[in-house]
Amino acid sequence: MQTNIRIVLVNTSHPGNIGAAARAMKNMGLSKLFLVEPARFPHADATARASGADDLLQNAEVCDSLEQAIEGCGLVFGASARLRSLPWPLVEPREMASQLVSEAAKLPVAIVFGREHSGLTNAELAICNALVHxxxxxxxxxxxxxxxxxxxxxxxxxxxxxxxxxxxxxxEIATSDELERFHEHLEKTLVDIDFLNPDKPRFLLRRLRRLYNRARLEQTEVNILRGILTATQKFGRK
Amino acid sequence: MQTNIRIVLVNTSHPGNIGAAARAMKNMGLSKLFLVEPARFPHADATARASGADDLLQNAEVCDSLEQAIEGCGLVFGASARLRSLPWPLVEPREMASQLVSEAAKLPVAIVFGREHSGLTNAELAICNALVHxxxxxxxxxxxxxxxxxxxxxxxxxxxxxxxxxxxxxxEIATSDELERFHEHLEKTLVDIDFLNPDKPRFLLRRLRRLYNRARLEQTEVNILRGILTATQKFGRK
Incomplete structure (x- = not known):
């Protein structure tokens, strides 16, 4: 299905951008790169910035026109930097992705990117089903x-x-009885070290329970904490 | 609120990447760039790739350590390319963004990016509340x-x-420097009670950091825990 998703770059000036785009695609599991009249390609800068996505560059289809690059596509989005006055359907990336992926199960689809400085022409945008901003x-x-x-x-x-x-x-997350034994051990130790007055209200213990409950202690962690409590109790007996 | 969101780049090798990161930030409405020991900065390549985001480069804070860059932060995510064997809380970008934006209403927050080839060290990751992949x-x-x-x-x-x-x-959520002082106090106490051998590897401390980072300690809780540590230290001196 991902092989049905094309990335089309129109008239890219800097070959480094083609390489970086190939790397970005491969990182995200896409592989079909189409280049419409790139200014310079192949080029060492493209290979350098591809940084291991050379296979996408080698397999890139170089086309004479946008029409050729999107031939057979069931859905085409044009990337637009501007919120155009052109009254064309405009969606956000998340919505675009959902439509593209659904369509790509059946037919090739494409996302088209324009020139570095001027984007896509109105004629090129008019070929797209919708714009994505x-x-x-x-x-x-x-x-x-x-x-x-x-x-x-x-x-x-x-x-x-x-x-x-x-x-x-x-x-493993600690079970409730492991937690109960930990809290008993904690209470006893706090009394031992004179931090908790056993006759005073239970506010402190409640705060500590809240903290450790929130953390959802694992068994290993309960073991570490109880190890610390045991060492604390021994410490005073030296 | 966006001015509470820091982007921290650690030990970046290529100044071009710093410039491109600044451009990416500014495109997305962010402006607070922190650079921890960049290899070369300022640099013409950074300015070129910033492509109009020069103001972010000019105002970038160059720091000596990650700790300095995240000082005062209430929530810190470390970007991780790998699904680490280190059992650290791991979230996706969307979840990270929701947590960060919510926290940034109150306190500074940060996303930390490591070196081009080796990412963040385990010690650096251990300072983060969670990883984002x-x-x-x-x-x-x-x-x-x-x-x-x-x-x-x-x-x-x-x-x-x-x-x-x-x-x-x-x-109130504890800030990163309050947490740092808590962890130092914890380490010192664990050595005092002979639970931690200061020459041994840091596995234990990392597990404890992970637990308390996950819980996202409040200031009151840090005060309680440090009170327990102080009482523990006194206990042995009786």
């Missing part, structure tokens, strides 16, 4: 083209549905 | 540092636009 500081709104590729590919990757982050951690 | 192609997972700054600042900007749920709780 990255919300930003409107008084300093022109993202570097590779940075814009990075943000939009990031949203595509989020929409593809990455496996949920698992803390790679097999530690 | 940008979901990506795990076989090609190292984003350019400015690209990573762009994605995380994009999520912050998206979160700024979204109303935040306030915890109905007027207790």
């Amino acid at each position: 990255i919300p930003c500081n409107e008084s300093f709104s022109s993202l570097n083209i590779a940075a814009a590729v990075q943000v939009l590919c990031y949203e595509v990757n989020m929409a593809v549905g990455t496996p949920v982050l698992e803390a790679d951690d097999d530690s | 940008i979901p990506c192609n795990e076989s090609f997972s190292s984003l350019n540092i400015a690209a990573a700054v762009q994605v995380l600042c994009y999520e912050v900007n998206m979160a700024v636009g979204t109303p935040v749920l306030e915890a109905d709780d007027d207790s």
Whole structure:
């Protein structure tokens, strides 16, 4: 499905930006790069900035026109730095990603990025189904083209549905009775060191319970904390 | 509120990356750039890649240590390219942004980015409350540092636009320097009671940092815990 998602760069001036865009795509699991009349390509700056995404550069399709690059696509978004006066459908990156990923299950789709300084022409925008605008500081709104590729590919990757982050951690959460024994041990130690008056109200113990409950202690941690309590109790008996 | 959000770059090698990071920040409405021991700065490459975000470079705070850069911060995320074996709380960018924006209403907060090739050290990660990992192609997972700054600042900007749920709780979160003093006090006490061998590896301290960072200690709680430590130290002197 990701191989149905094309990134199209139109008339890019700086080959370094092409390389950085390739790196951004590969980081986000995309591979289909189309270049419409790049100023200089291939180029050492592109390879340097690709930083290991050379395969995308080698397989990039260099086209004579935008029409050629998006041939066969079922849905095409044009990236726009400006909130255009042009009355064209305009969506945010997250919404774009959701539409693209859904369409890419059936047909090729594309995100088109214009020139570094002037973006896409009105004629090029008119070929797109909709525009996508990255919300930003409107008084300093022109993202570097590779940075814009990075943000939009990031949203595509989020929409593809990455496996949920698992803390790679097999530690077990402490059970309620382990916690109870810890709190008893803590209370006894606080009395031993004269920090807690056993006749006084239980405000302090409640605060400590709240803290450790919030942390959701693991068994290992309970063992460490009880180890500290035992060492504390021994300390006074020396 | 955005002025409470710091971007911290640790030991950046390439000044061009500093400039590109500044541009990415400014595009997303952020302005507070902190540089911990940059290899070369100021530098013409930084200015060139900043592309109009020169003001951020001029106002950047150059620091000697990460501790200095995050002084006073109530919440600190470390950007991590790897899913670490270190069992540290790990969140995705969207969740990070929501937490940061909510906390930044009260206190400074920070996102910390490590070196181009080696990221953050375990000691640096241990200072952070949690790690943030940008979901990506795990076989090609190292984003350019400015690209990573762009994605995380994009999520912050998206979160700024979204109303935040306030915890109905007027207790104050402890700042990073209050936490640092607590951890120093804890370490000293553990040595005093013979629970920690000062020559042995720091595994134990890291586990304790992880626990207390996860709990996001309030000032009152830090005061209680330090009171217990002081009572413990006195206990052995009886």
